[in-house]
Amino acid sequence: MSPSSSLPPVLFEALYKGERHVAFDRPAPGTPQTLYRVADGQLASAFVGTDGSATAVKTAVTGRAETVTVTADDPEVRPLPPLLPTATGNALLSGFMGTHKKKWGGETAPEGVEFTPPKWFFKGFGDWVRLPGEPLDVPARPVALIEEPEVALVYVNDADGTPHYAGYTFANDLCDIGLHRKDPGYNPYCKLCDTALAPWLFLGPPPRSVNGRVSIVRDGATAWEGSFDCGGDALYFPIQGMVEHLFSFPAVRRPGLVNYVLLGADEASFHDGFRIADGDRVSIDVKSHGVAFENAVRYVSPAPLGASAAGVPAA
Known part of the structure; x- marks a missing residue:
């Protein structure tokens, strides 16, 4: 049985080349994925400082963030x-x-x-x-x-x-x-x-x-x-x-x-x-x-x- 399409949005944090990033998707292995550079605690603060919705949290942390595009199974992406x-x-x-x-x-x-x-x-x-x-x-x-x-x-x-x-x-x-x-x-x-x-x-x-x-x-x-x-x-x-x-x-x-x-x-x-x-x-x-x-x-x-x-x- 495949997961329901009605599941809520997903995010995850990871270290990429030693720096903390966040992603707002879960693509299939080998496909491109955008990582947004965040500081320690920045994502947690976004849940406190907004209504906690997926849209509000993403807006709060991605507005001026540096980005990098990797493949979803890049070995240098270390989830947290x-x-x-x-x-x-x-x-x-x-x-x-x-x-x-x-x-x-x-x-x-x-x-x-x-x-x-x-x-x-x-x-x-x-x-x-x-x-x-x-x-x-x-x-x-x-x-x-x-x-x-x-x-x-x-x-x-x-x-x-x-x-x-x-x-x-x-x-x-x-x-x-x-x-x-x-x-x-x-x-x-x-x-x-x-x-x-x-x-x-x-x-x-x-x-x-x-x-x-x-x-x-x-x-x-x-x-x-x-x-x-x-x-x-x-x-x-x-x-x-x-x-x-x-x-x-x-x-x-x-x-x-x-x-x-x-x-x-x-x-x-x-x-x-x-x-x-x-x-x-x-x-x-x-x-x-x-x-x-x-x-x-x-x-x-x-x-x-x-x-x-x-x-x-x-x-």
Whole structure:
């Protein structure tokens, strides 16, 4: 199934020969593409200083920008996570848990009563995000990993800390669900696995329908595959209620902060009895939106801490 022609416009930022640029299209490989030179934070400021529409944002950043024409698959074009600031700590990646109707018996949250928010987790700073093709590092001895195809909403806070919605993209929120199930109190540890984020930012409201397929390749052969649905219509909780509750906390409303907010995942390979291994390649094909990305899972064993690093006085 090809993506709907009614999908919203798309943009992405990239480094080209070491300089930051933005493009407002997603052409086929080998076809020409125009890149507009932008400064760090300029695109994010355009979402704050305009009504956030695709036309207004493009006008704000392209008026006097230097341009360069490249092919869409030029190897010198290195995509960036949407709106990611250069400065470490100026973006946060977080998300919601247990959001899908499938996990609530197919029901949706009751209307007309006080909103009860889902559980929330902090994943890391924005520069912890990995792009398609980059390895996803996990601790060397996970209990049971799970891939999680999700919608990621992107917000930019203005100088007063008010969040401005920019658009959405897609993520693989890899985590150790086995550790979480062993003890839900271990969930912060469970989330200390890398997350992949697609570079394409869709300039429209959070999507109601998102569907696709996951394939996990091991030793060159498909070891598991299955479908997923992570659009708003598949969620138990209303997106607006979740977001409003999250942004009621001052900690996520720091001026200039970029927030990547994960909306939760459908059931995946873990629920089918499959276990992800070191070196497996996880491919997520968001068929409804024409976005596909792949990342290899890499088990990592850091060197043990020395006594002084662990806070133990030297003998």
